[in-house]
Amino acid sequence: MKKNHILSFTLSGHGFSGAVCTDGIITYATSLERITRIKNDILFPISKADLETFGWKADPKTYMEQLDFEFDMQKDYSTVDIAKVEKFQLLLNYLLDVAEITLEDVDCVVYSYRHNEIVRKFFKEKNPNIKFIVPEHHFSHACQAFLPSPFDDAAIMVVDGQGVPMVRTGGDQLSGSLSYGKGIEIETLWEFPVRYSLGGMYAEFTKKLGFKTNQEGKTMGLAAYGTSAIYDEIKKELKFEELDFDFRKVFKKGLGFHNALYKLPDYGNYLKQFENKKKEEEYTQTHKDLAYAVQKLTEDVMVYLANWLYEKTGSKNLCISGGVGLNCVANYQVLSRSKFDNIFIHPNAGDNGLVVGQALYVYNILNKNPRVYVDTHDYLGKQYSETEVDAAIDKFKDNDSISIQKCESLPVLYDTMAKAIADGYITSWCQGGSEFGPRALGNRSILADPRRADMKDILNSRVKFRESFRPFTPSVLAERSSEFFELDIESPFMLLAPYVKPGKGELVPAITHADNTARVQTVTRDVNERYYDLIKAFEKLTGIPMVLDTSYNVADEPIVETPEDAIRCFLSTDIDILGIDRYILRKKAKFNV
Ligand SMILES: [Fe+2]
Incomplete structure (x- = not known):
């Protein structure tokens, strides 16, 4: 019988990654950086069209100064012929080669995000029978956390920086979600606006400490040397539950949830008093205390959300994904300070690992096939003979x-x-x-x-x-x-x-x-x-x-x-x-x- 092949791709600020899913099993997955040898390599520089897509309205210079991405405001990459983009071909051919398939064998391509149309056009021209699906960012994260886990049922926590603007939120982005998974169903219980992004907060502190985008792990390492001086000062502003705060004021169209589960301190304002650490500068106690503060705030929120999930779902199992899920120190605090017995954190919890969630979303949830894949290992690169x-x-x-x-x-x-x-x-x-x-x-x-x-x-x-x-x-x-x-x-x-x-x-x-x-x-x-x-x-x-x-x-x-x-x-x-x-x-x- 013909096998079912799903190709899954994700293009984000953290890289360009791909996976092959055959009959519901993730057989191979890798990121472009491993092939080109350029860390966090992406397909195209950030263009004007991308800024518009993301609703970023400020002067492009602001983003160029803030983000460690490559920018090109002159060219419109949304119209390029992707067949001629070498980096795209490199990753596509890697996946087809290791899986020993051609595009004729592929049933579905699931893809996110940026320049969807040119990618769709490419695959449709190669094989009109290929289904092309663009799933939601945070729902894919929930799938990535739960569907490859060893659990039949689990509470799911997604925590990241930000997703992608969505029609149903009036163009606003999410920064996390809480849900409950059982079998091949996932029910979303709560969603968080980008304003209360844990990943966003962590990134701001990380920048203050002189590190770059994608270097949040360095802040986590530095936190161990900090004292609670700054944390004690700002944690008073960290609020939980039943806040007098209406989500519908944040999301233009609203998600229908009335109260926020947590409210972060006004860290943006607080951080203004500190200069960004310069390269040649030594790490001072203040730097270490800043790292400590953001680490503890993150832990506090994640522990709170875990306890909320435990109460709402009654499950003994917790699954985590999203870039913040790579914070192993916070994950351990969640495990030890909540009532969950078991935890599964996706090994590639951030956006690159979305390709796993996307493929399983199609196979298990859209196509209603039972779950046959358990992520017991992360050795998904090519096996060399x-x-x-x-x-x-x-x-x-x-x-x-x-x-x-x-x-x-x-x-x-x-x-x-x-x-x-x-x-x-x-x-x-x-x-x-x-x-x-x-x-x-x-x-x-x-x-x-x-x-x-x-x-x-x-x-x-x-x-x-x-x-x-x-x-x-x-x-x-x-x-x-x-x-x-x-x-x-x-x-x-x-x-x-x-x-x-x-x-x-x-x-x-x-x-x-x-x-x-x-x-x-x-x-x-x-x-x-x-x-x-x-x-x-x-x-x-x-x-x-x-x-x-x-x-x-x-x-x-x-x-x-x-x-x-x-x-x-x-x-x-x-x-x-x-x-x-x-x-x-x-x-x-x-x-x-
Ligand atoms: Fe994400």
Whole structure:
């Protein structure tokens, strides 16, 4: 029987991503940045037409100054021939190649957002039978949070910066929603206007701290060093429930909800007293306190919304998506301070992961098919064959600075790499398909010894060149996670930051953050056999069931994708040893070989 193929694309300020859904299973997904090697790469610069679409009426210069996007006010990209746009073809062909299909096989393209018409035209010309669907942003987020979750029913929290202007709200945008999912139905319970955007608030504080768009994670890292001085001052203005505030005054046409569930402080006004931090400036206590304040305000609102959802839905399960869902510190607070027993946070919670929600929206909700996909792993990139890895290795065989060893068995690979980690070497690891989301989860990772207190500085000074206040993360064998962390459920996507248990932080100082938390990834053998066996080999040597894991890239570059990318990154940095498929590549100078 012919298989059902859905292609899903999302174009947002955070990137351009795509996924293939075959018979209800998400088989592949990636983002353009991994192919072009340009972080957060998008199809076109922001144009005049985009500003109009978004209802942004101020002088374009304001946006150019505020947003770290590429702008081009001269050209009208809404009329270009997308067939000739190379970046579009790159992502489309990547997906068709990995799925081994052609456009003739595709039943539906689901797409959002910007320049819908030129994309629709392209696909219709290639295959008139293709259905073309443009879903709502926040409903797609709700689908992304719930439909791939392991739960039959769940409360759903979507929290992000902003969506897309909609007809039904009179052109206003949402910044979040609360809903309840059961089976293949999702009922929206509440929606939030952009005015109370948690993502928007976080972005404003992030900018004040001198970071760029998409660098909210840095603010989250800095928050651990702050005091509550600023938070105490502004949290008085944070209000919850039954406020005398009519949504219909915010939405031009109104959504029919009378009261706001929360009202944020007037942070815009408050922040005016501070200058944006300059690059060369040191981080002051005020900067750290600002980071602390926005982190705590975000946590307070998310915990409140979670409790509201718990009361309204009666479900024991909570699903989260939207860019704010990448805030692993807030997610853990939600889990520990609400009554939910289980939590699922989409591994690519932000807009790039919308492609998953969109595809499942079509398959499960529009086409009424039962849910058959559970997002147990995030390794949705292309799997490179042995021949492809051999070919990549072959390109570097004449490089005198490295030695290349092909392991006769996988245990040799694991034992050798585990020993290198335990001996203090900086290692990298490239296996299987790449992670779709922003976290390296053991297929494109730089790995090091979590026991060494100086490892954070070593990694920063030799390879990563990140700000010293940002923590590194542990990948821990799932069955031993609760010995070290205040966590009694799995955290497969590194989206929960539990406290490190008393007495354990000293054992693994390189992954314990200043506030005594760690951004934990729990690893099970059924999800990632090679990564599990590697950590197991390290445990055998040291007694410690975890490794330090950071993404396989250098600052401001996307995570490596192809075996060749992995080798080039290894050669161009001060990484000592690389485990790639069955090969081990060593820098001769580091190993005296
Ligand atoms: Fe979003």
